[in-house]
Amino acid sequence: MECRPANGDSDPNQNPDKNSVGPPSALTYLDPHYWDERFSSEEHYEWFKDYSHFQHLINSNINTSSSVLELGCGNSQLCEELYKDGIVDITCIDLSYVAVDKMQSRLLSKGYKEIKVVQADMLDLPFESECFDVVFEKGTMDVLFVDAGDPWNPRQETVSKVMATLDGVHRVLKPDGIFISITFGQPHFRRPLFMDPKFNWSMEYNTFGDGFHYFFYILRKGKRLIDEKEKDQKHNDPLINMYQDELEGEDYLFRTNIDADED
Numbered sequence: 086m087e088c089r090p091a092n093g094d095s096d097p098n099q100n101p102d103k104n105s106v107g108p109p110s111a112l113t114y115l116d117p118h119y120w121d122e123r124f125s126s127e128e129h130y131e132w133f134k135d136y137s138h139f140q141h142l143i144n145s146n147i148n149t150s151s152s153v154l155e156l157g158c159g160n161s162q163l164c165e166e167l168y169k170d171g172i173v174d175i176t177c178i179d180l181s182y183v184a185v186d187k188m189q190s191r192l193l194s195k196g197y198k199e200i201k202v203v204q205a206d207m208l209d210l211p212f213e214s215e216c217f218d219v220v221f222e223k224g225t226m227d228v229l230f231v232d233a234g235d236p237w238n239p240r241q242e243t244v245s246k247v248m249a250t251l252d253g254v255h256r257v258l259k260p261d262g263i264f265i266s267i268t269f270g271q272p273h274f275r276r277p278l279f280m281d282p283k284f285n286w287s288m289e290y291n292t293f294g295d296g297f298h299y300f301f302y303i304l305r306k307g308k309r310l311i312d313e314k315e316k317d318q319k320h321n322d323p324l325i326n327m328y329q330d331e332l333e334g335e336d337y338l339f340r341t342n343i344d345a346d347e348d
């Protein structure tokens with residue numbers, strides 16, 4: 086079955102002509118206008134490392150016939166890299182119509198015609214149920230956490246938005262599909278959300294990066310173990326040192342509220 090968007094495509098309006106810089110506060114990442122303005126002048130920015138750092142994890146979990154949905158593609162090259170690895174059934178979404186317009190133009194200019202790019206909100210995915218083998222997100226859900234407050238006890242508004250996203254991802258995944266989340270969000274903060282009892286996926290993770298750990302979560306739909314071991318595991322996730330000597334790009338802005346609450 087083809088995964089068809091239920092609604093229209095990207096907004097054809099022209100984007101504002103304004104240069105963007107890194108925002109003064111991580112809270113700005115919650116403002117959709119920020120992303121539109123930023124993408125109007127920025128051609129490429131790769132959050133949390135590029136494909137080469139986690140390609141081995143992708144290759145061992147996805148095959149080339151997989152239908153893939155990427156949440157919040159921005160101006161990342163992830164979809165191009167997947168395509169070069171032989172995965173052609175790719176749909177990218179982003180809330181920013183500027184990101185979508187520019188991504189469509191870039192992919193067409195490179196001849197990657199099969200990749201679909203759709204303006205959509207990850208909190209309300211406009212796709213039929215059970216139609217993707219893989220859903221990806223890299224740094225996109227982290228946007229939802231910038232106003233979470235205490236990471237051990239995130240604000241209810243943050244939790245609601247995260248759960249709306251996870252509900253949608255779980256719904257659009259095929260019964261044996263997988264959700265891949267690439268983030269710096271540590272397991273003891275992510276597990277309570279990913280492993281809400283309503284989801285029937287299992288959770289595992291790998292780390293990558295040099296001085297700083299990024300996490301590569303894999304949630305496998307239909308594979309949840311309903312036993313005591315799984316419940317106990319949530320208390321055993323290691324606390325990983327969040328500090329690094331060299332800050333990479335803007336990643337530190339995402340980390341700010343977590344670090345502030347760690348002490």
Ligand SMILES: C[S@@+](CC[C@H](N)C(=O)[O-])C[C@H]1O[C@@H](n2cnc3c(N)ncnc32)[C@H](O)[C@@H]1O
Pocket residue numbers: 120130131132133156157158159160161178179180181184205206207208222223224225228
């Ligand atoms: C931190 S950037 C990550 C971009 C890209 N995934 C990468 O790895 O470089 C977050 C992206 O999520 C998009 N975004 C934010 N909120 C969104 C939402 N509710 N639905 C879809 N995309 C969203 C932003 O427009 C931006 O492109």
